[in-house]
Amino acid sequence: MGVTPKIAPSMLSSDFANLASEAQRMLHFGADWLHMDIMDGHFVPNLTIGAPVIESLRKHTKGYLDCHLMVTNPLDYVEPLAKAGASGFTFHVETSKDNWEELIQRIKSHGMTPGVALKPGTPIEEVYPLVEAGNPVEMVLVMTVEPGFGGQKFMPEMMDKVRILRKKYPSLDIEVLIKKFIQIGS
Numbered sequence: 322m323g324v325t326p327k328i329a330p331s332m333l334s335s336d337f338a339n340l341a342s343e344a345q346r347m348l349h350f351g352a353d354w355l356h357m358d359i360m361d362g363h364f365v366p367n368l369t370i371g372a373p374v375i376e377s378l379r380k381h382t383k384g385y386l387d388c389h390l391m392v393t394n395p396l397d398y399v400e401p402l403a404k405a406g407a408s409g410f411t412f413h414v415e416t417s418k419d420n421w422e423e424l425i426q427r428i429k430s431h432g433m434t435p436g437v438a439l440k441p442g443t444p445i446e447e448v449y450p451l452v453e454a455g456n457p458v459e460m461v462l463v464m465t466v467e468p469g470f471g472g473q474k475f476m477p478e479m480m481d482k483v484r485i486l487r488k489k490y491p492s493l494d495i496e497v498l499i500k501k502f503i504q505i506g507s
C-alpha cells in the first residue's frame with residue numbers, strides 16, 4: 322500500500338503578528354497541513370503558542386492544524402486544544418511513558434488525530450508499542466533537530482529511523498522535519 326506525501330510547513334518562522342495571512346499564504350502555495358509548534362518553556366527551553374493562538378487561527382482557516390506538543394504534560398492540553406480547533410495532536414514519547422494509552426484515547430475522543438514524536442536521542446523502538454497498540458497513534462514524527470528552536474542544522478542520520486519505520490510499517494504516516502530547501506513566495 323502506498324503513502325501520499327504531504328507538505329506541512331512549520332509556522333514557527335512566521336510573522337506571528339500576521340499568522341492568519343501567513344497560514345493562508347502557505348495553503349495557497351500548496352501546503353497540505355500547517356505545522357504548529359507548541360512549546361511550554363519546560364520540556365524545551367522555549368515558549369511559543371498555546372490553545373488561544375490556535376483558537377484565533379482557526380477562525381481564519383479550515384486548514385489541518387498539525388499541533389506538535391513540546392510540553393511536559395500533554396494531557397493538560399487535550400481539551401483546550403480540541404476546543405480551540407486543533408486537528409492533529411502529536412505528543413512526545415519521552416513525556417508520556419506512563420500514560421500514552423490514556424492520551425491516545427482522550428485525543429481521539431476529542432476528535433483529534435494522535436501522533437507521537439521522538440527526540441533525536443530516543444531509540445526508534447520506543448514508539449513501536451504506540452504504533453502497534455489496539456488503539457494506536459496514527460502518525461510518528463521523527464525529529465531531525467533537538468526540539469525547541471527553528472533554524473537548526475538538519476541531522477541526516479535521523480533518516481535511518483525513517484527507513485526503519487517505513488520498512489516495518491509500510492502504510493504508517495511518518496512526519497519528518499526537513500530543512501528549508503525551498504522558499505515559498507517573496
Ligand SMILES: O=C(CO)[C@H](O)[C@H](O)COP(=O)(O)O
Nearest residue numbers: 331334468469470471472473
Ligand atoms: O519542531 C520544531 C522545532 O522544535 C520545528 O518545527 C522545526 O524545527 C522547524 O524548523 P525550521 O524553522 O528550521 O524549518
